[in-house]
Amino acid sequence: AQRVTQPEKLLSVFKGAPVELKCNYSYSGSPELFWYVQYSRQRLQLLLRHISRESIKGFTADLNKGETSFHLKKPFAQEEDSAMYYCALSGPYGGSQGNLIFGKGTKLSVKP
Protein backbone atom coordinates (compact mmCIF):
# COMPACT_ATOMS: atom_id res chain seq x y z
CA ALA A 1 0.00 0.00 0.00
CA GLN A 2 1.13 3.51 -0.72
CA ARG A 3 1.77 5.36 2.47
CA VAL A 4 3.73 8.28 3.88
CA THR A 5 4.72 8.24 7.53
CA GLN A 6 5.86 11.22 9.53
CA PRO A 7 6.55 9.81 12.99
CA GLU A 8 6.74 13.12 14.83
CA LYS A 9 3.63 15.24 15.34
CA LEU A 10 5.64 18.00 16.96
CA LEU A 11 9.31 18.91 16.82
CA SER A 12 10.63 21.68 19.00
CA VAL A 13 14.16 23.06 18.64
CA PHE A 14 16.04 26.19 19.61
CA LYS A 15 17.11 28.79 17.09
CA GLY A 16 20.42 27.86 15.52
CA ALA A 17 20.05 24.16 16.27
CA PRO A 18 19.98 21.57 13.49
CA VAL A 19 16.61 20.19 12.57
CA GLU A 20 15.56 16.98 10.87
CA LEU A 21 11.96 16.18 10.05
CA LYS A 22 11.56 12.51 9.32
CA CYS A 23 9.58 11.00 6.46
CA ASN A 24 9.34 7.38 5.42
CA TYR A 25 7.30 6.08 2.55
CA SER A 26 5.91 2.89 1.16
CA TYR A 27 5.46 2.69 -2.59
CA SER A 28 5.94 -0.02 -5.17
CA GLY A 29 7.88 1.69 -7.89
CA SER A 30 9.73 4.97 -8.21
CA PRO A 31 7.73 7.75 -6.62
CA GLU A 32 8.37 11.43 -6.69
CA LEU A 33 8.78 12.89 -3.20
CA PHE A 34 7.90 16.37 -1.98
CA TRP A 35 7.93 18.49 1.12
CA TYR A 36 5.10 20.97 1.53
CA VAL A 37 5.00 23.69 4.17
CA GLN A 38 2.15 25.64 5.71
CA TYR A 39 3.06 28.75 7.66
CA SER A 40 0.59 30.20 10.13
CA ARG A 41 -2.46 31.63 8.33
CA GLN A 42 -1.01 30.83 4.93
CA ARG A 43 -1.87 28.21 2.39
CA LEU A 44 -0.05 24.98 1.77
CA GLN A 45 2.86 25.46 -0.60
CA LEU A 46 5.58 23.39 -2.13
CA LEU A 47 8.92 23.65 -0.33
CA LEU A 48 11.03 21.27 -2.37
CA ARG A 49 10.94 18.14 -4.47
CA HIS A 50 13.51 15.40 -4.64
CA ILE A 51 14.11 15.58 -8.36
CA SER A 52 15.26 19.20 -8.06
CA ARG A 53 18.01 18.32 -5.63
CA GLU A 54 18.11 21.96 -4.55
CA SER A 55 18.19 23.77 -1.25
CA ILE A 56 15.21 25.98 -0.46
CA LYS A 57 15.38 28.36 2.52
CA GLY A 58 18.35 26.33 3.72
CA PHE A 59 16.39 23.07 3.71
CA THR A 60 17.54 19.97 1.88
CA ALA A 61 16.10 16.50 1.54
CA ASP A 62 17.74 13.43 0.11
CA LEU A 63 15.80 10.50 -1.18
CA ASN A 64 17.17 7.27 0.29
CA LYS A 65 15.60 4.44 -1.66
CA GLY A 66 17.23 1.78 0.48
CA GLU A 67 15.67 3.16 3.64
CA THR A 68 12.60 4.52 1.79
CA SER A 69 13.13 7.82 3.50
CA PHE A 70 13.04 11.48 2.51
CA HIS A 71 14.03 13.35 5.64
CA LEU A 72 14.04 17.16 5.60
CA LYS A 73 17.09 18.81 7.12
CA LYS A 74 18.37 22.24 7.95
CA PRO A 75 21.66 22.83 9.76
CA PHE A 76 20.61 26.00 11.61
CA ALA A 77 16.93 26.50 12.35
CA GLN A 78 15.40 29.99 12.30
CA GLU A 79 12.30 31.20 14.09
CA GLU A 80 10.62 31.87 10.76
CA ASP A 81 10.90 28.14 9.97
CA SER A 82 8.15 27.45 12.49
CA ALA A 83 5.35 25.88 10.46
CA MET A 84 3.56 22.67 9.62
CA TYR A 85 5.55 20.44 7.28
CA TYR A 86 4.01 17.71 5.16
CA CYS A 87 5.85 15.01 3.29
CA ALA A 88 4.06 13.76 0.17
CA LEU A 89 4.59 11.41 -2.70
CA SER A 90 3.21 10.91 -6.16
CA GLY A 91 4.37 8.63 -8.79
CA PRO A 92 6.01 7.97 -10.97
CA TYR A 93 8.20 10.88 -12.04
CA GLY A 94 7.03 12.39 -15.27
CA GLY A 95 3.43 11.58 -14.62
CA SER A 96 0.76 13.80 -13.24
CA GLN A 97 1.16 14.97 -9.69
CA GLY A 98 -2.44 14.12 -9.14
CA ASN A 99 -3.16 11.86 -6.22
CA LEU A 100 -0.54 13.24 -3.92
CA ILE A 101 -0.34 11.04 -0.84
CA PHE A 102 0.41 13.08 2.25
CA GLY A 103 1.79 12.26 5.64
CA LYS A 104 0.03 13.57 8.71
CA GLY A 105 2.47 16.40 9.08
CA THR A 106 5.01 17.56 11.64
CA LYS A 107 4.65 20.85 13.43
CA LEU A 108 8.06 22.49 13.75
CA SER A 109 8.45 25.01 16.52
CA VAL A 110 11.69 27.00 16.65
CA LYS A 111 12.20 28.74 19.95
CA PRO A 112 14.31 31.89 20.37
Place this chain on the structure above:
Amino acid sequence: SAVISQKPSRDICQRGTSLTIQCQVDSQVTMMFWYRQQPGQSLTLIATANQGSEATYESGFVIDKFPISRPNLTFSTLTVSNMSPEDSSIYLCSVESFGGGGDEQFFGPGTRLTVL
Protein backbone atom coordinates in the same frame (compact mmCIF):
# COMPACT_ATOMS: atom_id res chain seq x y z
CA SER B 1 2.17 29.69 -10.86
CA ALA B 2 -1.52 29.75 -10.04
CA VAL B 3 -3.48 31.73 -7.51
CA ILE B 4 -6.53 29.97 -6.13
CA SER B 5 -9.43 31.34 -4.16
CA GLN B 6 -12.11 29.37 -2.36
CA LYS B 7 -15.53 30.33 -1.09
CA PRO B 8 -16.63 30.15 1.61
CA SER B 9 -13.56 30.26 3.80
CA ARG B 10 -15.51 28.63 6.58
CA ASP B 11 -19.02 27.60 7.43
CA ILE B 12 -21.02 25.98 10.18
CA CYS B 13 -23.82 23.79 8.90
CA GLN B 14 -26.59 21.66 10.26
CA ARG B 15 -26.71 17.91 9.90
CA GLY B 16 -28.55 16.78 6.77
CA THR B 17 -27.92 19.93 4.75
CA SER B 18 -25.55 20.40 1.81
CA LEU B 19 -22.79 22.91 1.16
CA THR B 20 -21.22 23.86 -2.14
CA ILE B 21 -17.62 25.04 -2.10
CA GLN B 22 -16.32 27.11 -4.98
CA CYS B 23 -12.78 27.11 -6.33
CA GLN B 24 -11.57 29.84 -8.70
CA VAL B 25 -8.17 29.88 -10.40
CA ASP B 26 -6.53 32.91 -11.98
CA SER B 27 -5.39 30.95 -15.02
CA GLN B 28 -6.65 28.12 -17.17
CA VAL B 29 -5.64 24.72 -15.85
CA THR B 30 -6.42 21.24 -17.01
CA MET B 31 -6.35 19.36 -13.76
CA MET B 32 -8.06 20.41 -10.55
CA PHE B 33 -8.14 18.37 -7.39
CA TRP B 34 -10.24 18.32 -4.26
CA TYR B 35 -8.73 17.21 -0.95
CA ARG B 36 -10.11 16.73 2.51
CA GLN B 37 -8.20 17.12 5.75
CA GLN B 38 -10.04 15.76 8.75
CA PRO B 39 -8.92 16.88 12.21
CA GLY B 40 -5.53 15.42 13.07
CA GLN B 41 -5.32 13.59 9.75
CA SER B 42 -3.38 14.03 6.55
CA LEU B 43 -4.76 15.47 3.36
CA THR B 44 -6.71 12.89 1.39
CA LEU B 45 -7.60 13.24 -2.28
CA ILE B 46 -11.35 13.12 -2.88
CA ALA B 47 -11.43 13.42 -6.65
CA THR B 48 -9.78 14.79 -9.75
CA ALA B 49 -11.87 17.18 -11.84
CA ASN B 50 -11.01 17.66 -15.50
CA GLN B 51 -12.97 20.04 -17.66
CA GLY B 52 -15.30 18.31 -20.07
CA SER B 53 -15.40 14.97 -18.32
CA GLU B 54 -16.80 13.46 -15.17
CA ALA B 55 -14.74 13.70 -12.04
CA THR B 56 -12.66 10.70 -11.06
CA TYR B 57 -13.23 9.70 -7.43
CA GLU B 58 -10.78 8.00 -5.12
CA SER B 59 -11.61 4.91 -3.16
CA GLY B 60 -14.01 5.72 -0.36
CA PHE B 61 -15.55 8.74 -2.05
CA VAL B 62 -18.68 8.67 -4.21
CA ILE B 63 -20.35 11.12 -6.53
CA ASP B 64 -23.65 11.10 -4.63
CA LYS B 65 -21.94 12.35 -1.51
CA PHE B 66 -19.44 14.71 -3.17
CA PRO B 67 -20.80 15.88 -6.52
CA ILE B 68 -18.30 17.98 -8.45
CA SER B 69 -18.75 20.40 -11.30
CA ARG B 70 -16.06 21.66 -13.66
CA PRO B 71 -17.79 23.97 -16.13
CA ASN B 72 -14.61 25.60 -17.45
CA LEU B 73 -10.84 25.69 -17.10
CA THR B 74 -10.78 28.16 -14.22
CA PHE B 75 -13.60 27.05 -11.94
CA SER B 76 -14.86 24.04 -10.02
CA THR B 77 -17.31 23.30 -7.24
CA LEU B 78 -17.46 20.55 -4.66
CA THR B 79 -20.72 19.85 -2.87
CA VAL B 80 -20.78 18.04 0.45
CA SER B 81 -24.22 16.46 0.52
CA ASN B 82 -26.41 15.32 3.39
CA MET B 83 -23.76 16.36 5.87
CA SER B 84 -23.00 14.67 9.14
CA PRO B 85 -20.55 15.68 11.88
CA GLU B 86 -18.00 13.27 10.34
CA ASP B 87 -17.81 15.61 7.35
CA SER B 88 -16.31 18.33 9.51
CA SER B 89 -13.00 18.94 7.78
CA ILE B 90 -10.94 21.39 5.83
CA TYR B 91 -11.63 21.03 2.12
CA LEU B 92 -8.89 22.17 -0.24
CA CYS B 93 -8.86 22.78 -3.93
CA SER B 94 -5.59 22.43 -5.81
CA VAL B 95 -4.44 22.71 -9.40
CA GLU B 96 -1.49 21.50 -11.36
CA SER B 97 0.37 24.31 -13.03
CA PHE B 98 3.85 25.31 -14.00
CA GLY B 99 5.93 26.57 -11.09
CA GLY B 100 9.53 27.67 -10.76
CA GLY B 101 10.83 24.12 -10.80
CA GLY B 102 8.39 22.52 -13.20
CA ASP B 103 4.86 21.28 -12.81
CA GLU B 104 3.64 21.50 -9.27
CA GLN B 105 0.42 21.57 -7.33
CA PHE B 106 -0.84 24.87 -5.98
CA PHE B 107 -3.34 24.85 -3.16
CA GLY B 108 -6.21 27.09 -2.26
CA PRO B 109 -6.62 28.51 1.24
CA GLY B 110 -9.12 25.83 2.19
CA THR B 111 -12.70 25.83 3.42
CA ARG B 112 -13.18 24.94 7.07
CA LEU B 113 -16.47 23.13 7.49
CA THR B 114 -18.07 22.36 10.82
CA VAL B 115 -21.18 20.20 10.88
CA LEU B 116 -23.32 20.31 14.01
